[in-house]
Amino acid sequence: MHLQWLVILNYNELKDIKIDVEQEGAQKNVTFPKDIFATENHFGALPSIFIHDCSKLLNLTWFVFAPYLEQLYVTDCQSMEHVICYGVEENLDVFSRLKYLNLEGLSGLKSIYQHPLLFPSLEILKVYDCKSLRSLPFNFNPSSSNLKKIKGEKSLWNQLEWNDETIKNALTPYFQIHPAEASDTDSEESESEESETIDKDDKPEQLISN
Numbered sequence: 001m002h003l004q005w006l007v008i009l010n011y012n013e014l015k016d017i018k019i020d021v022e023q024e025g026a027q028k029n030v031t032f033p034k035d036i037f038a039t040e041n042h043f044g045a046l047p048s049i050f051i052h053d054c055s056k057l058l059n060l061t062w063f064v065f066a067p068y069l070e071q072l073y074v075t076d077c078q079s080m081e082h083v084i085c086y087g088v089e090e091n092l093d094v095f096s097r098l099k100y101l102n103l104e105g106l107s108g109l110k111s112i113y114q115h116p117l118l119f120p121s122l123e124i125l126k127v128y129d130c131k132s133l134r135s136l137p138f139n140f141n142p143s144s145s146n147l148k149k150i151k152g153e154k155s156l157w158n159q160l161e162w163n164d165e166t167i168k169n170a171l172t173p174y175f176q177i178h179p180a181e182a183s184d185t186d187s188e189e190s191e192s193e194e195s196e197t198i199d200k201d202d203k204p205e206q207l208i209s210n
Contacts, residue, residue, distance in 0.1 A: 003046045010053045017062045044068070052076055061085040068097055070121070076105040081132075083112045097121050099146075104128045113137040116163075120144060127152040128178045134161050140170050147171075151178045 008014070048071040049063060059082045063069060074080070083103075084094065094113060095101075099121050103109065109130045116139035123146050127133065133156065140147075150171060157175055162168040 005048045005050065006046060007050045008052070008054060009050075011057075012053070012055045014054045015056045015058055017057075017060075047071065049073070055079060059083065059085045064094060067093060069095075070097055071100045072098060073100075073102045074104075074106065075102070078105070078107050080106050081108050081110045082114075083109070084114075095119055095122070099123045102126045103130055106130045107132065109133050111135065111137070118144070119147070121146055123148045125150045126178065127156060128180060129153075130156065134159065136160060136171075138167055138171060140167050142170055147174055149176050150174045151176050153178055153181050 044065075045068050046063075046066040047068055049060075049066070049069065050071075050073040051057070051060070052073075053076045055077065056079050057077050058079055060072075060074065060080075061082075061084050063072075064084070074083070095117050098119065100123060102124075103112075104126065105128070107129065110132050112133075115137060117137050118139050118141060125136075125147075127136075128151070152175070154177060160168075
C-alpha cells in the first residue's frame with residue numbers, strides 16, 4: 001500500500017529525513033540514480049506532502065524518492081535553506097509531476113533547486129514570507145507549460161535575480177499579488193471577497209472536497 005498524504009506538523013526537533021533504500025542506501029548530498037524511482041517503497045507513488053512548523057528542518061532532498069509528487073506544502077520552517085540540497089544530480093526528473101507548490105514562512109530559504117527546471121505540470125506556485133529567496137529555478141517554455149499563476153509579494157518578485165531575462169518576461173504575466181498583501185491595493189470589503197475566491201480556486205481538488 002502506498003501513502004496518499006504525508007503530513008508532518010509541529011515537529012520542532014526534526015532536522016533531517018532519511019529514506020532507507022535497500023538497493024543504494026541514502027546519504028546526505030548523494031547522487032540518486034534514476035532507477036530508484038521505479039522501486040516499490042512507501043514513497044514511490046506519494047502524491048501529496050504537507051509540512052508545517054518544523055523549525056529545525058533543513059531541506060527536503062529526500063523527496064526525490066517521491067517521483068509522483070503533485071502537491072507540496074511547506075510552511076513555517078524557518079531553518080530551511082534549500083528545498084533540494086546542492087550536490088543532487090542535475091538530470092533527475094524532479095518536480096516533473098508537481099502541480100501545486102506552496103512555500104510560506106520560510107525565512108531562511110535560499111533556493112528551491114540549483115538547476116533550472118521545466119515544471120511541465122506546475123499550475124500554481126505560491127511563495128510568501130521567504131525573504132532570503134533570490135531565484136526561481138524555471139526553465140520556462142509557455143508552449144509546453146500548464147502554469148496558471150504565481151503568487152507572492154511584490155517585494156519578493158522585485159528582488160529575484162534572473163540568469164535569463166526572457167524567462168522573467170515570460171513569467172511576469174503569471175504573477176499575482178498574494179492575498180495576504182492584497183490589502184495594500186484594494187478596498188477591504190472587495191479584497192476579502194476576492195481573497196476567498198482566489199484561495200478556493202487555488203486549492204487542489206482533494207482539499208476543496210473535504
